[in-house]
Amino acid sequence: MTKMTLAKALNAGLRKAMEADPKVLLMGEDVGKLGGVFRITDGLQKDFGEDRVIDSPLAESGILGTAVGLAMRGYRPVCEIQFDGFVYPAYDQIVSQVAKIHFRTHGHVRMPMVIRIPYGGGIGAVEHHSESPEAQFAHTPGLKVVTCSNPVDGYFMIQQAIASDDPVVFLEPKRQYHADKAEVDESTALVDAQPLFTSRVVRAGSDLTLLAYGPMVKTAMKAAEAAAGEGRSVEVVDLRTLSPLDLAPVYESVRRTGRAVVTHEAHSNLGMGSEIAARITEHCFYSLEAPVLRVGGFDTPYPPSRIEEEYLPDLDRVLDAVDRTFDF
Amino acid sequence: MSELLAPTPTGGPDFVQLLTPEGQRVEHPEYSFDVGEADEAEVVRGFYRDMVLTRRIDTESTALQRHGELGIWAQLLGQEAAQIGSGRALRPQDYVFPTYREHGVAYCRGVDPLRLLGLFRGVDQGSWDPRQNNFANYTIVIGAQTLHATGYAMGVQRDGAIGTGDPERDTAVIAYFGDGASSQGDVNESFVFAASYNAPVVFFCQNNQWAISEPIERQSRIPLYQRAHGFGFPGVRVDGNDVLATYAVTQAALQRAREGNGPTMVEAYTYRMGAHTTTDDPTRYRMSEELEKWKLKDPIARVKVYLTRNALADQDFFDEVETEAEQLGARLRDGCKALPDPSPLSIFDQVYVEQTDELAEQRDGYAAYLETFEGAH
Numbered sequence: 081m082t083k084m085t086l087a088k089a090l091n092a093g094l095r096k097a098m099e100a101d102p103k104v105l106l107m108g109e110d111v112g113k114l115g116g117v118f119r120i121t122d123g124l125q126k127d128f129g130e131d132r133v134i135d136s137p138l139a140e141s142g143i144l145g146t147a148v149g150l151a152m153r154g155y156r157p158v159c160e161i162q163f164d165g166f167v168y169p170a171y172d173q174i175v176s177q178v179a180k181i182h183f184r185t186h187g188h189v190r191m192p193m194v195i196r197i198p199y200g201g202g203i204g205a206v207e208h209h210s211e212s213p214e215a216q217f218a219h220t221p222g223l224k225v226v227t228c229s230n231p232v233d234g235y236f237m238i239q240q241a242i243a244s245d246d247p248v249v250f251l252e253p254k255r256q257y258h259a260d261k262a263e264v265d266e267s268t269a270l271v272d273a274q275p276l277f278t279s280r281v282v283r284a285g286s287d288l289t290l291l292a293y294g295p296m297v298k299t300a301m302k303a304a305e306a307a308a309g310e311g312r313s314v315e316v317v318d319l320r321t322l323s324p325l326d327l328a329p330v331y332e333s334v335r336r337t338g339r340a341v342v343t344h345e346a347h348s349n350l351g352m353g354s355e356i357a358a359r360i361t362e363h364c365f366y367s368l369e370a371p372v373l374r375v376g377g378f379d380t381p382y383p384p385s386r387i388e389e390e391y392l393p394d395l396d397r398v399l400d401a402v403d404r405t406f407d408f
Numbered sequence: 409m410s411e412l413l414a415p416t417p418t419g420g421p422d423f424v425q426l427l428t429p430e431g432q433r434v435e436h437p438e439y440s441f442d443v444g445e446a447d448e449a450e451v452v453r454g455f456y457r458d459m460v461l462t463r464r465i466d467t468e469s470t471a472l473q474r475h476g477e478l479g480i481w482a483q484l485l486g487q488e489a490a491q492i493g494s495g496r497a498l499r500p501q502d503y504v505f506p507t508y509r510e511h512g513v514a515y516c517r518g519v520d521p522l523r524l525l526g527l528f529r530g531v532d533q534g535s536w537d538p539r540q541n542n543f544a545n546y547t548i549v550i551g552a553q554t555l556h557a558t559g560y561a562m563g564v565q566r567d568g569a570i571g572t573g574d575p576e577r578d579t580a581v582i583a584y585f586g587d588g589a590s591s592q593g594d595v596n597e598s599f600v601f602a603a604s605y606n607a608p609v610v611f612f613c614q615n616n617q618w619a620i621s622e623p624i625e626r627q628s629r630i631p632l633y634q635r636a637h638g639f640g641f642p643g644v645r646v647d648g649n650d651v652l653a654t655y656a657v658t659q660a661a662l663q664r665a666r667e668g669n670g671p672t673m674v675e676a677y678t679y680r681m682g683a684h685t686t687t688d689d690p691t692r693y694r695m696s697e698e699l700e701k702w703k704l705k706d707p708i709a710r711v712k713v714y715l716t717r718n719a720l721a722d723q724d725f726f727d728e729v730e731t732e733a734e735q736l737g738a739r740l741r742d743g744c745k746a747l748p749d750p751s752p753l754s755i756f757d758q759v760y761v762e763q764t765d766e767l768a769e770q771r772d773g774y775a776a777y778l779e780t781f782e783g784a785h
Contacts, residue, residue, distance in 0.1 A: 131565075131566050134562075141593060141597055145556060145594055145597070146555050146562060147559055149505075149558060149562065149563065152544070152556065153560050154563065155563050176552065177549070177552055182760065183759050184533040184534060187758040188537040189545075224760070246760045324764035324766045324767070
């Protein structure tokens with residue numbers, strides 16, 4: 081057991097994946113000598129060499145497009161997009177190529193690729209450094225989209241994503257990178273870790289089901305704690321996988337609680353919460369005591385950082401939604 | 409055509425030509441038609457046959473579209489030499505990243521021409537296995553494949569498959585694209601990446617003068633091959649209607665890549681004698697006299713003149729090729745109509761390597777829905 085931050089856990093997970101399979105390559109801007117702007121790839125180029133930890137020219141479409149070719153040659157590229165808001169130059173390669181090549185080639189060509197994207201706000205950054213683009217990728221057939229919320233998941237999920245033969249968009253909550261430490265048992269075999277495309281109940285409760293992922297899991301846990309002080313028992317689910325969604329445990333939970341709130345930093349309109357609310361309604365209609373409520377970022381561009389705390393769903397806005405479900 | 413973009417009328421060092429439109433063999437100071445141990449006349453006859461068959465694939469497919477058997481067809485008429493010259497310069501281990509117009513290159517790689525039709529008939533999205541012929545699927549988004557080629561070449565480097573001196577191991581990658589694509593960010597990024605890593609890739613641009621309705625002057629103020637110099641690797645312009653010169657120039661570029669000396673851009677200066685696709689109407693944007701001028705530079709006619717004038721082929725040979733073309737045309741006609749529609753449920757099966765529960769559920773739901781119809785089986 082080692083106590084580590086999410087950043088260190090991801091670094092350790094990447095190292096382990098590179099040791100396990102010589103075809104695993106890391107590529108991106110500043111990932112080599114610098115170790116990435118968040119230091120997630122720190123020290124890896126020194127140990128694995130410039131051919132396996134590739135400092136790329138400053139061109140996101142170029143990174144993804146060359147990764148496609150490397151995958152076709154038998155490699156397993158792990159691409160780092162430096163910040164969420166910089167993924168759009170690569171959007172065409174991701175959506176039109178990475179996502180579709182397996183389908184287009186009738187299964188002849190696989191795209192075992194991971195696209196790592198630090199995402200979310202709350203770090204006081206300038207424009208384009210705080211966005212949550214997950215719905216855009218979850219909306220794209222052919223991609224799988226996952227996100228970790230803590231060091232243990234970070235360590236195992238990154239290895240599982242790299243081992244996946246399908247392309248995985250791997251979203252890393254950047255404000256959690258250096259926030260908390262947790263004990264990570266590196267001796268656990270990958271097959272014994274929780275499967276990648278599954279959600280997890282992280283706090284049991286009986287009155288309401290609160291769904292969160294990535295950076296919002298911490299907020300959701302605090303909200304559940306606060307709600308408990310008011311006599312409400314909130315069950316919290318860390319979704320972990322956004323495409324495919326693993327909602328069976330959620331349906332089971334909502335059938336017990338009768339209420340659900342889903343929260344994320346991304347814009348509410350057509351965000352993950354919209355899809356999740358629709359599916360819960362389809363599957364749990366007769367169990368629901370109230371409509372499924374969403375607590376998301378507003379439908380504005382991400383604001384200047386001095387007021388980002390107003391934009392980001394926080395403890396109080398989550399609790400407000402919890403309260404509102406009891407008005408029905 | 410602006411003076412700046414056009415090659416000098418007599419060729420010259422910036423326009424490699426080894427066989428004139430009149431069928432005259434000419435020499436070039438840097439490039440020569442070298443077929444090694446092979447019999448040169450036989451190779452040229454082979455090129456002639458390849459080009460005639462390629463043209464037949466094209467004209468037959470255009471006809472199939474006119475008959476409603478194909479939804480659309482991307483014509484290559486006029487670009488046979490550019491495709492056969494470059495395609496025949498490839499070795500089996502080399503890897504090709506085509507656009508959607510590389511029917512002649514596909515033919516050179518051994519892809520059954522009938523398989524090319526599926527995409528245009530709408531029954532598949534390219535059913536050949538790219539791994540069998542080292543010929544990737546057609547890429548429709550303009551220029552995207554140049555990055556794939558560069559990445560593949562970076563993989564070749566990591567595999568140590570360049571510069572070993574082993575002719576069966578050293579590998580080059582070739583990316584096809586057009587004059588229009590030269591404006592795309594992806595093409596320019598692929599140049600940057602290839603230059604930065606010295607990747608073993610040949611950027612083969614068929615400048616056919618037109619990107620649908622937009623002339624080359626809309627894409628570039630300088631001859632395209634000169635752009636390569638700005639990225640730090642050589643660019644060369646070849647008469648793309650001259651199969652011998654295209655072969656020679658591509659062969660040299662590929663060999664340079666295989667030896668580990670990095671990328672080259674080849675601009676094959678040619679002409680799209682047909683429309684962009686069967687949905688296009690070039691009479692709206694270009695003068696017929698331009699087409700008439702280029703017809704005099706036909707890539708096949710000049711080889712026929714050369715073979716005939718030098719008694720390198722007799723009438724029997726030309727008749728045989730014509731018969732073979734007829735047979736190919738008939739096979740394409742019959743084969744196209746026999747291509748089966750895919751099963752509606754097949755679309756669910758190849759989205760992922762590892763099927764997801766939610767997509768399997770969607771598939772099962774649709775299957776159950778289909779079963780509710782009368783006559784369902």
